[in-house]
Amino acid sequence: MMNNSTSIQDWLYNCIRCGNCKYIFKDYSPSCPSGEYFHFESFFASGRLWLAHGIQKGELDWDSSLLDPIFACTTCSSCEIQCLAPHHEYIVDVIEELRALAVEALGPLEAHEKFAKRIQASHNPYGHEHHNRALLEIHNLPEKAPIVYFVGCTANYREEVIRDATISILKKTGIDFTIVDEYCCGSPLIRTGQIEQVNDLAEHNYSVFEQAGAKRILTSCSGCYRTLLKDYQKIGLRPDFEILHISQFVRELLDSGKLSLKISNTELEVTYHDPCHLGRHMNEYDAPREVLANLPITFREMEFTRENAWCCGSGGGCKSQYPEWSLETARKRITQAKSTKVSTLVSACPFCKRAFMDANDGSLDIIDLSEIVDRFTET
Structure with missing residues (x-):
């Protein structure tokens, strides 16, 4: 896409490497974790955009020396907040697209390839046995409900206490909800340029939401929330249901008086x-x-x-x-x-x-x- 996108070319030319992306504008405190740690221009947003510009123009060839500057970024979006240029809201998009091109040219980084293979084999990046259906029986949940709790991989397989606390809140407040046979939302793959599996994961998740009769989807994970609501739309999926982070739903419960403290x-x-x-x-x-x-x-x-x-x-x-x-x-x-x-x-x-x-x-x-x-x- 980067090779053919006029808009991306425009964004790259808009960056004059002024350095605003490196600091919090009000007091010039550091804002970029990777730049502060690695100390080279190529590890700040301005440097990454310049690398993208070089690749776009054919002035840089793909080699392994480009990988750390491209991938050693949490995509936290702080640079987008601090940047005052017209392209500021697309910096992370450019970095993620650059990663997809890097994977296409050189293959994924070793650690990223490992969790991609786990997602393909067991539908989660941790390689745990897929067990969402068992949660229906454990928590006595219906097959269908207007609200689906999308647990997310980390809450399901690493921080189960978050999953259990969320289920507890929903049960205490009498919410009609269920859990579906969810797959990884695909966020780890999107963030690391490994985009081949993402469409299949997204289509599966939307399918099980529809089968459950979902009107609203709740997420514990901020990454899942962003992916379900924003990234899926980029690949053409338009939800017939509302997607909420659990904080937004709990606020509703408090405002309506359904949640008593x-x-x-x-x-x-x-x-x-x-x-x-x-x-x-x-x-x-x-x-x-x-x-x-x-x-x-x-x-x-x-x-x-x-x-x-x-x-x-x-x-x-x-x-x-x-x-x-x-x-x-x-x-x-x-x-x-x-x-x-x-x-x-x-x-x-x-x-x-x-x-x-x-x-x-x-x-x-x-x-x-x-x-x-x-x-x-x-x-």
Whole structure:
């Protein structure tokens, strides 16, 4: 696509490498995790766009020296927020397209190829036995319901406590819902340029949503939310159902009075991390905060928050391919959370939670929004 797209050519020419993408505009604090870690221009958005320009013009040949600058990026979208040029909202699109071209020319990176093969074999990147149908029996759920809870791979196979807390909330509030025979949403493949399987995964998921009679789809994972709502439309799928992140649905339950909270004298002090896929990618900053505002907790914001939040370091295939850098990025966010003097760091994405748990030195409790909501929800 990059070879033939006039619009992409225009976006590349719009970048004058001014450097705004490297810093938070209001105070010039660092905003790009990869650029701050690797220290070369090619690891910032401006450098990546220049690489894309060289490939577009035929001035650069594909070789392995291009791979780290192209793939060592969490696609957190902070550069899109800071950039003031007309092309700013398409920077991540260009990077993801560049990755697809890299995979076509040189093949996928080793760690990325491993989880792609697992998705093909068992429908999830962790290689676990596919067990969604068993959840229907375990939780006594119907085959069909107006609301489908799309669990997501990480909540299903790594952070099951998030899945169970979400199911608990839905049951406590009397929601008519079910779980379907979902496959990986395809986000890990899209982010790493391995796009061959994505159409089949998307079509399967839309098919099982329709078979269940779904009117609304709920997700725990911010990456799943972005993929189901935004990426699937790019491949021509137009949903006949509404897609919501669990924070948005819980806010609805609170606003309607369907979710009753326990009266508590807890002294729990909490800060919140904005997942990149929920915040910068989908512009949802308020729902999680409005949910937290209803809980009997003390809430404190970090210095870098909302559109200026520091990334957890795990997105874009970086946790698997660049684990040391990913961990260092998460540690920096942990330090920012600790500076608020709270006891608990809450996020709204299973992948963010895992990143912070791996980076945590034991000084913070790391939990998902669904867990803290379930803790205070009346039976």
